[in-house]
Every structure is written in C-alpha cells, then in structure tokens.
Amino acid sequence: MIAIIDSGICNLGSVRRALAALGAEPVIVTQAQLLGRAERMILPGVGGFSQGMTHLRDGGWIDTIRREVLGHNKPLLGICLGMQLLATIGTEGGETAGLDLIRGDVVRLNELGCDARIPHVGWNDIRRSGNDNPLLESIPDGNDFYFVHSYALRPKDPAHEIAHATYGARFTAVVACGSVWGTQFHPEKSSKAGLTLLKNFLELNPC
Amino acid sequence: MLKVRIIPTLLWKKVGLVKGVAFDSWRRVGPVAPAVKVYNTRDVDELILVDITATQERTVPDYESVHDFADDCFVPFTVGGGISAVEHIQSLLRAGADKISINSAAYTTPGLIEEAAKRFGAQCVVASIDARRFADGSYRCFSHSGSVATDVEPVGWARELESRGAGEILVTSIDRDGTMLGYDLALIEAVAQSVNVPVIASGGAGNYEDMRRAVQEAGASAVAAASIFHFTQQTPAEAKRYLAAAGVATRTNFVAGAR
Numbered sequence: 454m455i456a457i458i459d460s461g462i463c464n465l466g467s468v469r470r471a472l473a474a475l476g477a478e479p480v481i482v483t484q485a486q487l488l489g490r491a492e493r494m495i496l497p498g499v500g501g502f503s504q505g506m507t508h509l510r511d512g513g514w515i516d517t518i519r520r521e522v523l524g525h526n527k528p529l530l531g532i533c534l535g536m537q538l539l540a541t542i543g544t545e546g547g548e549t550a551g552l553d554l555i556r557g558d559v560v561r562l563n564e565l566g567c568d569a570r571i572p573h574v575g576w577n578d579i580r581r582s583g584n585d586n587p588l589l590e591s592i593p594d595g596n597d598f599y600f601v602h603s604y605a606l607r608p609k610d611p612a613h614e615i616a617h618a619t620y621g622a623r624f625t626a627v628v629a630c631g632s633v634w635g636t637q638f639h640p641e642k643s644s645k646a647g648l649t650l651l652k653n654f655l656e657l658n659p660c
Numbered sequence: 661m662l663k664v665r666i667i668p669t670l671l672w673k674k675v676g677l678v679k680g681v682a683f684d685s686w687r688r689v690g691p692v693a694p695a696v697k698v699y700n701t702r703d704v705d706e707l708i709l710v711d712i713t714a715t716q717e718r719t720v721p722d723y724e725s726v727h728d729f730a731d732d733c734f735v736p737f738t739v740g741g742g743i744s745a746v747e748h749i750q751s752l753l754r755a756g757a758d759k760i761s762i763n764s765a766a767y768t769t770p771g772l773i774e775e776a777a778k779r780f781g782a783q784c785v786v787a788s789i790d791a792r793r794f795a796d797g798s799y800r801c802f803s804h805s806g807s808v809a810t811d812v813e814p815v816g817w818a819r820e821l822e823s824r825g826a827g828e829i830l831v832t833s834i835d836r837d838g839t840m841l842g843y844d845l846a847l848i849e850a851v852a853q854s855v856n857v858p859v860i861a862s863g864g865a866g867n868y869e870d871m872r873r874a875v876q877e878a879g880a881s882a883v884a885a886a887s888i889f890h891f892t893q894q895t896p897a898e899a900k901r902y903l904a905a906a907g908v909a910t911r912t913n914f915v916a917g918a919r
C-alpha cells in the first residue's frame with residue numbers, strides 16, 4: 454500500500470490521481486496507526502509550517518511517521534510543505550519544531566537573499582547539487598518543475614541537498630537522507646517529469 | 661529562472677468545447693475530457709478551462725465535471741466561470757482545480773478577490789479582464805462573457821484587482837478573440853506595465869510570432885490561446901521552440917534521459 458498521509462492540511466486529490474495514473478494503488482490514510490501497513494508514505498502539504506505541524510501533532514502522526522522511517526526504514530516522500538515539515542525547525546508562524554528527519558531549518562526565501570516577488574510560482578529548472586540520486590533517475594539536469602512556495606528548507610548537511618533551483622537566490626529543491634526524500638516543487642503537477650519522479654519514488658529502495 | 665508559459669484555453673459551453681469570434685458565433689470543437697487528456701499527453705505548461713455559460717445562466721460551477729477533467733490533468737489547471745462566492749472556489753479547488761479565475765463577480769463583489777486570496781492564497785486567484793477597444797482608442801471592461809459593459813477601464817481595474825490580492829491577471833481582448841489577428845499588444849502592455857503580478861495575454865493569437873510579441877514587446881508572463889491550437893496545425897510545443905529560439909525562457913518538454 455502506498456499511503457498518502459491526510460492530516461487535514463490540504464487537498465490530496467492531485468497526488469492520488471498522479472499515483473493512480475502510474476498504476477499504483479494509493480490509499481489516503483486519515484489515521485496514523487494505519488501507516489504500519491504502508492510500504493511507502495507520501496506527505497503532501499500546502500500552507501504554513503506551524504499549522505502543518507499542529508495538524509500532525511493533533512492527529513498523532515509525528516511519532517508514527519518517525520518510527521516508520523527511522524525504525525522500519527520505510528520510504529517517505531514529502532512534497533512542498535510536506536518536505537519543509539521534514540526539517541528540524543520551521544520559522545513560518547513562529548518557531549516550531551518539525552519532524553526532524555532532515556537536519557536543518559525552514560526560512561522565507563528573502564532570508565536566502567531572494568529579492569524577487571514572493572511567492573515563487575511557476576515552472577523553474579532544477580540542477581543536481583552533487584551525486585546522482587535514484588529519485589532523479591532519467592530526469593535530465595535543468596528540467597523544469599512546478600513550484601508554489603514562499604519558504605524553503607535549508608539542510609544543515611549539504612550532502613542532503615540532491616538538487617537546487619534559483620529564484621532570486623539559490624535554494625534547496627530536492628532533499629534525501631536515508632529513506633526520506635523531499636521535493637519543494639509539486640511532482641503531481643509537473644507533467645511527465647513529475648510523473649517520472651513519482652514513479653522513481655515507487656521503485657526506489659532506501660539506502 | 662521562471663519560464664514563460666504557453667497556455668491552451670478551453671472554452672466550455674454546456675456539453676462541449678466551443679470557440680467563437682469576438683465572444684460570439686460559437687463553433688463546436690469537441691468534448692472536454694479528451695482535449696484535457698491530449699494536452700496533458702503533449703506535456704503543456706498549464707490549462708485554462710472557462711465555463712462560458714455558468715454566469716450568464718446564473719448557475720454554479722459544475723464541480724462533478726471539473727472533477728472528471730482533473731483526473732487527466734497533471735499540470736496546473738485553472739478553472740473559471742460562474743464563480744460568485746468563496747464556497748464555489750473551495751468546491752472547485754476540492755474538485756481538482758489548482759487555480760480559479762474570477763471575472764464578472766469581481767465587478768459586483770470585489771471583496772471576493774480579497775477573501776479568496778486570504779483563504780486560499782494569492783497564487784490560486786486569477787483575476788480575468790475582458791476588454792473592448794472603442795474607436796477613440798479608449799478601453800472598457802465587459803462582464804458576463806463580454807455582454808455587459810462595466811464602468812471601469814482595464815488598467816485601473818487591473819491595479820485594483822492586484823491590490824485586492826489577485827495573483828495573476830488574465831487579459832482578453834474581446835475584439836481580437838478568435839480573429840487570429842494577433843494579441844491587442846497596446847492593451848496587454850498597458851496592463852503589464854501597471855501591475856507587478858504576472859499578466860497572461862489572451863485573445864487573437866494567430867501564430868507564434870504573435871506570442872513572441874506579447875512576451876517581448878508587451879511584457880506578458882504567459883500567453884493563452886485557443887483558435888490557433890483548435891483550428892491550425894500549430895502546437896504549444898512548437899510555439900515554445902519558436903519562443904526559445906527568439907530568446908524567451910520557455911519550459912522544454914520532457915524527454916527521459918540521463919543527467
């Protein structure tokens with residue numbers, strides 16, 4: 454089972470549709486205890502960091518997600534806010550502790566030096582930051598993905614940044630650490646390249 | 661770097677897609693769902709779907725149909741037509757729209773733009789302006805699919821919409837619509853220069869050069885087109901290649917390959 458975590462943060466239809474189009478059988482999971490049955494987990498999200506963490510806490514998701522990832526090495530993909538929630542700490546809506554699966558913080562794009570209009574909305578190209586990662590298998594460097602965000606995750610360990618993008622400033626677009634992956638863009642709305650990335654996630658094995 | 665977008669517009673009337681000239685003399689061009697599917701197969705940048713009968717017949721948006729269309733849409737999907745309340749927006753977003761487009765209701769209830777931007781974020785609020793040019797060179801905005809004259813002109817109205825929270829402004833020239841004579845560049849430029857949010861040029865595209873001019877001469881961030889894709893052999897992918905060759909940053913279509 455591919456679990457789409459539904460903590461009430463956002464509309465999950467697009468992610469479910471994209472996975473279904475790939476032949477997977479995604480299940481929208483509304484109760485944390487059901488994650489034990491999942492082979493892989495996807496954490497989508499739209500909105501603010503502190504609000505997102507409040508939803509995760511209220512639903513009892515935090516410990517369960519961490520246990521499935523750290524204890525069972527289960528693959529997890531965070532999308533947009535879902536990627537940001539992987540961080541140690543967020544600053545949107547007041548300093549808030551995150552899932553702490555990727556060490557780092559989440560800051561507003563202007564704090565990274567971006568002087569362009571925020572939010573960053575639209576198609577933008579991503580570049581690999583270092584070694585190749587199976588999540589980006591057969592996706593050419595410089596490929597465009599669809600972004601909608603005002604904040605970005607800043608990993609403490611540069612090795613956790615798999616790809617970056619530039620919008621007024623350079624920011625982290627894709628992260629990976631153990632069985633955890635995250636994309637700042639929306640693969641479910643990034644056409645063929647996005648579907649390819651999701652397919653890679655369905656096939657990859659934690660390292 | 662953000663890319664200039666080429667956006668096919670789908671005009672939806674009752675059961676199928678139509679295309680007219682100057683918001684009139686509609687021709688049927690086929691059913692909606694296969695068109696959404698084909699454009700997705702062709703890896704387009706974005707799609708705009710406008711239900712042109714909803715407001716005129718005072719009906720609410722058709723959420724069920726939008727839900728079905730969204731099943732095959734893996735690119736940003738903007739839906740307009742018949743939106744007059746924040747509940748309509750919420751239901752459309754839930755049905756699978758990524759952005760909504762508001763036109764007629766903004767004239768009578770401008771607060772709707774503010775409320776929508778506050779609740780769902782400016783990035784999903786597209787304000788749409790349909791404008792007609794008069795013989796003296798002045799412009800006027802029209803509501804209800806071009807059938808009702810308003811008392812505002814497009815530049816001032818675009819500023820107002822931006823200040824109320826619109827994340828993008830879709831500007832359509834009623835006179836050029838369906839003519840394939842080129843965008844109304846003066847109109848697009850006047851609006852693009854007066855706001856900071858992205859402006860989508862619409863109405864009149866007949867060839868790729870028209871699109872290039874809307875971007876490079878008039879300052880549009882995106883170009884929308886319908887007839888050129890419905891009635892000619894020209895395609896969004898070729899349009900992007902043409903624009904790229906002229907130095908416009910466009911999104912290249914995906915080809916699986918190594919890094």
